[in-house]
Amino acid sequence: MSTKRKIQVPKLPIDEIVVDSMALSDYAKEAYKESLKAKTDNDTFHYYQGILMRHHILNRDIHTLMGSPKHFSLNTIEIILRAMLDDFLHLSYLKMYSSKTDEAIIKLNAKEYAESFKSIKEAADINEQVFEGKDKNLPTQGYYDHVLAKFKSVDQNAKYFKTDEKTDFKGFLQMKQVVAKLCAQKNYANNAVRAYYLWKSYSGIVHYSSVSFDREKHWHDGYYKMIQESLLYSFNTIGLAIDFFDSNGHFSFFCDDKFLERGYVFFSFDE
Template identity: 30%
Template sequence: MKIQKEHVKKFHEQLVNFAQENFSKLEELGIDTNEEINSTYLGFLVRQITLNSDLELLLENKKHNYHTSQLILLRCLIDDFLHIVYIANQGNSEELIVNYNDDAYSKNFQKLKDLATLNEKKLGGNYPYYPTHKMLDEVMEKVKENPLRNHYLADIENFKFKTFKNTGNIIRDLAEEDYAHQLKRAYFIWRKLSDFVHYSNMAFNEEQTMYPGNDYTYNEFAEIIFYSYRTVMTCLEYFRNKFGFEIVDADNLAEYYANAGH
């Protein structure tokens, strides 16, 4: 069966309604969002609502035959799925969440170091908006002294961050767990969609071969929405297990997606 545009719009709409209704209920619980594990799962949940809402609007208001914006946002949905489902299925999931967030800080500091080096070596050390190494040293000292931030450091004295596997290594290291097939399949699509994040003639030409509604492009979009549903459910299951949260499913998405991953 070739899925059509109206089906994809409905899938996005149903998932947004499902996630938003449960998020609203979570807000009523007064969960401590300063606690890192809670805030991470909430953040993933909010991002699924946002991305799916935007994807639905793109389908509703599209005035051209290109799909770049959708492809990039769909890749973001897969990226979230790969990471949170992998993390949630590990015995040390809470430690991995800290490492996952830590990896973002580590990469951010590395980007700032690169800018500081460029500023001082090529731009006279006073280029607007670019830091200097002195500025970074001051920030690093503040991080070392901040208990809300220094837990990201494996070595506080030498300012060394903890590490997290890159996406490729997550997939390569998977054994034959029940969830592994979905991650391996999703990774294939993630790699394919990565071509559209930065412009190239290859990606531009590939996009011109897509004829959603006539080919199976919308089928792949629907598959990615299923992965987003799994991301949402992973987050909600965390709150159910930790706080006894009761998941609301007015459209019976659990039944609809029950065999979608097989």
């Protein structure tokens, strides 16, 4: 599932982007359905399974939005694409360092659990400092202590903490660090840097500013090309998830030749 060819962005008009996004959605959905037949239950398996469902849904959303060109927002599309690129970079890292995949996914999940509890704690602190803990729409310190203790009491959650004392969650690399690791393999650096560039570009759209407003007003063909390239990364993300299932003996699944005919290529990890 690899090739020596460089990045090739399909040169397609908007109606073909609509068609391709739906095709990618179906591609991910069919692979997800195959994964349901496997009798496996662990963090790594469910992580890759979730990636397939996520790209089924996100590509379908792009298809739906861009299928109504008079009504869709460029910013909305870009925010969706940012999520896709996030997955591509993470799965590329997991593929390159496959001997550490299980622990890396545990750390990825731990980081998100930590962020979730941090949000609850910050809201509880605000409730205490501003409203003396009486705002019913905000969590309290007592609630925070309760949900954290409940989480820690589950034996399966011990793996998300650094020590048996369960005082600190494990952490994962920042995205810039992930990209630096990927660039260590020169053959893959171009893919990683391009994806990171798009990821950074779209990250600035999450928070509204005059920049994001100007992008909407001054639409040009360059944005179409960025969308097309981002779909190429989604295609590879789906491929990386399928590669995990294939290499672990769960199932083999091949993409439709129509993707390759339109210029979609699988990126190579070979030196």
